[in-house]
Each structure stands twice: as C-alpha cells, then as structure tokens.
Amino acid sequence: MISLRRGALAAASLVALLAVPVAANAHRQWMLPSATVLSGNDPWITVDAAVSNDLFYFDHNPMRLDGIAVIAPDGSKGEIKNGATGKYRSTFDVQLAQPGTYKITNVGDGLMASYKQNGETKRWRGTEAELATAIPKDATDVKLTQSQRRLEIFATRGSPTKEALKITGKGLELEPVTHPNDLVASEAATFKLMLDGKPAAGVEVEVVPGGNRYRSGTGEMKLTTDAQGAFTVKWPGAGMYWLEAGVRGGKASIPNAERNASYVTTLEVLPD
C-alpha cells in the first residue's frame, strides 16, 4: 500500500502537490489591526488576535501572544505593549515610534512525529532541538512533519517603507510588489509568495473579506500564483481582508521530514 501511494504521489505534478491548502478545514488564525495607515508623531495601533471560523469575530479561541514579534521600520526589534488574553481573543498594542512601516509577526516552526513502538502508534510534537532524544531507538515507521507557519500584519506611520518587509528566506512568505499599506479599492494589488526565498509557483491563495456575519456568501476569492510566485488581487471593495496560502508536502530542512508551510496576513483596503 505504501509504495503504491508513493507512486501515485510521484505521478502527480509538483504543482498539484504544492497547491493543496495546508489545513482547509482548520479554524482560521488572524490578527486584526485597528488601523494600518497612520499620521501624526505618536500613533499607536491596537491588535486583536484570535482563532475562529468567521472573520473577524471572536468566538472560538484567543491567539497566544508568546510568538508575537515586532519589526520596526529600521529593521530593529520592536515590542508589544498591554498584551492581554481573554476567553475568545488576545489584544496588544504597538506604538509606532518610528516613521515608516512596521511588521508584526507570529511565526511558528514545529515538528510532529508519528511512529510505532512495540506495535503501538505513538505521536510526538516538539522542536528540532528536542528531536534527537524524542524518538525511541526501537521506533519504526517514523513519519516526521515539519510545520512552518507565519502570520503577519503591517502598519505604517507616514510614508510606507520596505526595510521591515524583507523576507527571511525560511518557510512561506509574502514579498510585496504592491506595498501592503498602500491598498485602495480601485487598484489591483500584486504580491509574490516565496518558499525559502524562492518564487512559489502554482500555490493557491485564498482571500476572504471580513464581515461575513452580515452577508450570505463567504465572498472568498481563490487565486493561484504564477511561475514567478506572483498573484494579483482585484478588491471587490474597501475593507479588511484575510489572506491565506499553504504549501504541503515539500522537502523539509530536517532530514527525512515532510514540510507544511503556511502564510496568513490581514490586509486593509481603503476606499478611494
């Protein structure tokens, strides 16, 4: 059975493999900034962070704040303030002390393993550092999955800048062609998806407008990246949009592991 399945996988095109969304039915993770385009000398934003099906409503779980990082316009490390976690959502503030574009990220890089020991299937979840001692020496049928996820939002005081937008070259990332804080309803926006710093072609991107409690359809758009990893979004109107893309089954940075990588952002599109 196993070899048959592998054969089938090999026969499938790489594009098809890459195009599978990471967890199509999973709850959506999101961060929602109070504003993304700001003026003045001391603007702050406040951010809601939660996990839910409906966007952007808090009705399931709060997002944990320990993975949140702030990158200031000059590339230095910023900080979150007034972090708090409630029943359904977390909130935190970011002071935009510098002019330019801030990036706020929640990045995870974890490992999952399943293996058999004495005929019993076992599961493990942990980090790369723990891996060496985590799997017993007599384990068989070891299946390792590396899970890289990245959530990002952007906010700009004054003119948009690019330093904080630089990608790390690890996992799935968004490389802006259109600046993510320069979005208006009448203009299409183009972005690139990069996997380990290289264009991620044939990846499906889901774009969902917020506010679905007040309409019947989800309004979601499905797009696919081209050979350069690029995709273009034509906004149906102004508002907050949730964007997700995922790559499943690629080669991992850890030997003998499969890698799933996902990218999520929230983009604000302003009226003209």
Place this chain on the structure above:
Amino acid sequence: MRLPVYTAALTGLMATPALAADLELSLEIPRLTVAEYHRPYVAVWIENPDKTAVKTLAVWYDVKLKNNEGQKWLKDMRQWWRRAGRDMTLPADGISAATRAPGKHQVVFKPGALPAGQYNLVVEAAREVGGVEVLRAPFQWPPKARATSSVKGSSELGAMSVTVKP
C-alpha cells in the same frame, strides 16, 4: 501714489507669466446642523489628470494643539494623504493653517512654475464625527486669459470654483 503703481506694473512685466499668475480658490464650507460639529480638516492640492499629486497648496487642520496632536487625523483626508500628505513634513510654512469656519472662503495661491498643461485643483475635506468629500476643478496652466471652473459638493463641501488669472 503713482510710483508704487508704476513699480508694480514693471514687476509684473518682468516676471514670467507663470510665476506671477494667480490661482484663486473660492470654497464654501457648509453650515451643518449636527449635534457635534467640528470644523473640517481640508487639503488643497494640484494634481495631474492621472491623479498624481503635483503640489500641496494648503492643509487646514488643528495646528495649535499641543504636541502636534492635530496631525493624528491628517490621514483621514485619505486621497491627499496617500498621494501627497504622507510624504510631507508638517507643519510646513505657507501650507499649514488653522481650520476654517463654515462660510465662503477666498484664497489666492501662486502655484509658480508648473509644466504647461491641464491640471485639477483638488479639495478634500474630512470632518471629525462626520464624512469625507473630495472635489476636483480643472484648470489650464499657465493661464492665457482669466478662466473659471466650478463644481459643487453635496455633503462636506459646498460650492467650489477655481479662477486662474495671467
């Protein structure tokens, strides 16, 4: 009395027409019967027909608030902010000024040297606890003769006209 007139005429002759020419804005800020009224923030700028900004002529906002707090709301003039405001340093001499009360206002600008061609004068008003409105009036620069174009707002702005004079 004669001497100043003579001097003014001479200066007018010597200056290039474009530098001397006037752009006169007549703008009505409507009186609104609302529970909480704040004077609107207003930006006035020149744009090309493709809507790229050429020059900001005026920004009326709460210039006197401590710590420049009035600047926090400049981004509410969304089009101006995106096309010009966010790249400017404010307050700016001759551009920043206090908000204006409801009524008719006449302001004369000297746009100076601009490449000859068609432009719009754009006015964007954003009011606290209120809405946003943008009006555009076309004009030709440099003006060969006196010419006026008029538009009318429907919410945050009233009648607007732009007159160019050589």
